[in-house]
Amino acid sequence: MAKSREIPNLEATDSLRLAAAKVVEVRTRELFAEAHGVLDVSDIERVHDMRVASRRLRAVLEIFASCFPRAELRAVLTDVKALADALGARRDPDVQIAGLRGFSQAVGRAEQPGVEHLLERFAMQQADGNGRLEAALEHADASDLRGRLEALVDGARRQAAAEGESESEEELRGADEGADGALGDEAAL
């Protein structure tokens, strides 16, 4: 499972608003960094990693809810949840197939027809889940989910600066510099 990235320059004394900008920025980046190859059913860990990243993002959006404009946050949360649900719809049959294959290797030939029967059923669900995930990814792209998340981050960062909670110009520039560096080679949705 993908480990969450450290949040650069996060301090215990940061205001929640400034921390929200720093944390949501990184968690957003994590989510979209995991999108590459996620529809490939031969490597089920990709879906898992992106699903975990979607949960982490959703969690921090909820933790820092008071730091973002309510309407924009609600719309973003709805789309992140829809994406997480679609990832779950693909992940569930992935797990079921993996478990069944482990059982299949442990039992004899007489048990294989039952295993094969169930595998066919789960493969159909996996294909359905993949279709749902593809649609959710397309929706995220079309609705500019990433841009809306980045707008939340930018708004919180600017508000923190306006309130005197941001200690340096460097923090204000943090998002742009991070995007130029770590994100340069990440696949877009």
Next chain:
Amino acid sequence: MKARQIKGLDPSASLADGLELTIRVRLDELHSFVPSALDPARGAAMHDMRIAAKRLRYLLELGAFCFGDFARTATKRCKELQDVLGEIHDCDVMLPLVLAEVAELRVRDAAAIMREAAGSDDVDMELVTTAPHRAAYRGLELYAASLQARRALLFARFVAFWDDLGRRGFRARLEHAIAERAAGRAIVTGPAARAIADGPAERAIAAGPAGVVEPGRGVVEPDGGVVDLGAAVAALGAVVTELGPAIAEVAAEVVPVARPQDSRGAIPPRALAPGASIDAGSGDADGEGPGEGPSDMRPAEAE
């Protein structure tokens, strides 16, 4: 399971204060599923408890650096709890699917046999060999049996793990860990924290959950011992605030987080804006109060 909402969290409060408040609420949510989740028939309660553990874990992942070693340990424990409950949930999802598949095959095979027996007033036993799915039952039934056995073992592991958390004072220690940084100690950050590699300064800063900074003395540890911060600071070039004029010039790197306590010694939730509140919502799914670990457990050694 819907999380309890923490309304009116003040965006200008510090991250540590906001996380402390939120962790308290999520920790309480986690315990609200006990004892119901300890009933093997209450799969839904276990599932909700898993979600509560996940919420708490993500908070701790984010804020463990504010609260010290036990918060990091608690992050791992939440992950372990989440994992075992997740595996139980996988069994709870899979077993009914397999049993439903068996039931569906039985209906379809019975229909096939009846078609073969059309016009007869009984089923000729030889007709059972025409059942199209007759070879599938054995594997499916055995898989169902293995899932049932695995679920029982995982549940036993979960109960043992939860009991162990209680014995180790998980709740009390985590509550203490998130509160003690606010009870008069200083949080050392940045270069100062990195400069403290070992020796008395490290012992002072990580003096344990009950260590308290006292101006002019140092850190008073639970056993009454005092770590002389002055010597440590001088030796290491590290910085600590509120300990005297000798180190005031480097105090900019140290963040004092002392806050007032009320008459009972409780620390008010400073991260809440005036008039704000925590909405109990539907977090307590069974209407039961939070489960309690040993109330007199004191923080001990870090795990």
